Amino acid sequence: MIVLEHASRWYGQVIGINDVSCRIMPGITALLGPNGAGKSTLIKLITGQLRPSTGTVTVLGEAPFANPRVFRRLGYCPELERGCDDMTGRYFVTLLAHMGGLPSASIPQRVSEVIEFVGMTENADRKIGGYSKGMRQRIKIAQGVVHDPDVLVLDEPLNGLDPIGRREVTGLLTGLADKGKCVVVSSHILYEVEHLTRNILLMNHGRLLAQGDIYTIRSLIDAHPHRIAIRSKHARALAIHLLNLPYVLSARLDAPDATQVEVETRSPDTFYSQFPDMVLEHGFDITSFESPDNNLESVFKYLVNESGTKATQ
Amino acid sequence: MNVNPPMIPPIPTPPGAPQESVVPNSPIADLSYRNYDGPLRPPIFRWWTVCRMSLRLLWKKPWFWGIAAICLFPYLIHAIFYYFAGSVTIQILAIQFPELADLPSFKFPLQMYSAFTGNINSIILLTIALLAGAGSTSIAADNQANALQVYLSKPIGKGDYLLGKWMCIFLSVFVVAAIPAISLYLFFLTVYATQGFLHDAPWLWLQTLAVTLLPAAFHASLLVGIAAWSRSPRMVTAIYAGLNFITYVMAPVLGRILSHVYHRDTWQNLLITHASLQGILDGLAQNIFHMPDVNLLFIRREPHLTPMPPLWPLVIASLVLMGISLAAARAKIHAVEVVKG
């Protein structure tokens, strides 16, 4: 649905994005990266606010810049705005529904539907200036989906939301993705993104560092061994046995009488498949078993720090 | 109480040995910068920090100096005009307007006054003031971004903040006003020093300095007052420019309407025709140069000089306007954001 081919964009001497090639398909894709990574530039390119300096950007088969045909099927929720405070939420969504090309007769009902969809029915007739941050985000999502777009791009939709609000917005987005929409979400809140989707685009310094399923990416990072924390009454004995395994790099106990051993391995799949047999064979009593490393944050940190180190070198 | 963990000092390396990095054994990064105990700038310079930051943003933009350079043109034209035709014009003026010839020295102050009160100069100085006081460095922009909460959470007070913003506008306008004026003065000094320039106009340097300080202080005070009450730099620009221009076009019309009641040369009519923001500045400049108003390059049809307006009403008007503006700014500046429901 969204295709970038060797797209670059610079602002004078500053590079916004650098030779980015990727395909974004239906479902939720999280756009991640530290500040200044190029996420906003990428979003502006996808939403047709900017043109690439080189390369191509196509959305639904067409270049999006100033293209009404693309915008009929694209919804955008920007991060910031200031000027709508005097309008009620309903009026705001209605105005943008009109601008979205919906038939005038169907707009009132459609607006009511999307306002109910985002859970703003009670507050729709209040001025946006009196809304909380979460309410503003919901109204922005409402205007983004009022014309039932096939592609929805949201810039930091979870910012400023309380945990309940984040859960609700996450639910909304998941519901849209289940309908076959292509949803692109830019966010800093990694653990929430992890609940939202496994499909990520990771950027840093204007470059695309990784794209795809987070666990697949994780498993491909050979240089960074997986850590697995295992709790057991016989942690020391367990550690001795684990060290005999060829694919275990290290086993660490924090104290001689510690009940947790932290194992490092480059072959987590092999470890996971053989560990249960080993435990049964030796009768180890395992209390808990988890991988603190197998998450988005560790992938993010590793790839971003690695690219940062290379950039400074 | 020092809440930071003590840093383990690095192992001293023998001379000549390769330097090795010492890995600190604390998981918390080095926060020793928080315990800065070096020299601190005295409080009297707090305003300068605010001023310097705003000036840096403004003065590094090439278009600012591009616009400022236009101010050179009136002075350049007067320098050329006086060099080639000055003495002839002065003689004709002296014949046409005997009142001028009675003045002890009017040649050079007349040039300086005419260049200063030229419309181009006034427009450019107003533009510079608007760029400094109603742009991205203005109080209105800080209101818009809720930056006052940040400013006033630092060890600076309202007065420091206002003074810093005021000085930004003041210095910007003063520099743009003073450089061309001083250049013209130096031109006269170098070319006419042996022809009685210093004798004829010994205080011209002081008059020039005083008159360039006028628009700087005036615009700075009024703009600070208007910007403090606004959250939109655009509106500040529109309001201040609008006030300037509406009063500037209305005052002469008002003067003409009332000229049958107060004759043209009466002090009342003179005051009315100077009843505008720019008129106050022009009237004060006239008094500083002690010069009647004669349109030097374009002689008016009626052979008539407009005398100086009275000084004290203009001084009082300018002080009142500046005082009200500054008081309004001080009353409005708050560190908190008031949210209306």
Next chain:
Amino acid sequence: MSDLYLFQNALKDLLRPRRLLLALFLIATPTLLVILWRMTLKHADAIPPDSIYNEVSGRIIFGFILVLLSVVFSTSVISQEIENKTVSYLLTRPLPRWRFLLLKFIAVFLVTTAIAEIAVIVIAQIIYGSSGLGQAGPRQDMALLPLGVLTFGSLFLMIASLLNRPLILGLMYGFGWESVMSIFAASAPGSFNHLFLISYFRALAPHLMPSDEGGSLQLFNSNLPPTPIPIWLAWTVLSSVCVLCLGGALYFFSTREYVPRDDAE
């Protein structure tokens, strides 16, 4: 129908209470002047009605209200959206950009013209009484004001579509180049006055020339008076400015990039 809705929204935005206050102030200003003039009518040497009308019309309505409103409202069509960061919403709608800009500009044109026309009607009624609108001066002004709004409005709209600080540049042009320089142009030799838009309006309505301007350069060039502008040239130039500037604004807005910015003005 969506065009109508957008147009209504643009009108609603322009007719907000704060903006109406500004309009009221701009209408009240010349009104107060002419009321003051009426109070002086009993004096033998009071200014005649035609003179005062010409003065107020030339200096205040055409020289100030028209220019100020055109600058502020026309530049706000684009700048306000960028400053409020709502431009992202507008530019990602399935509406051709030029159409959106045109709808907003039409709203600006109507409001600006209405304010200026109301000002003319009010001062004509006060100066001339009930026969005010039958006088030549007010009739000419009411016919000319829409052209004036269109000319200056489209010029400043194009400036806004091209440059980052259109309000200040527009003010410098409107009150610097046009107002100030036209004073010199009125007495400048030859065709110098052809460089100023206000000269063309004065060619179409000679009563707009303020009475104490145009002091001749008696000492220097009495043999080179200013070249008068023929009426056909005035219409041609003003119409061309409207068409070219409006067309240029629509073209540039359709093809250039606009992103939210804090220092839009």
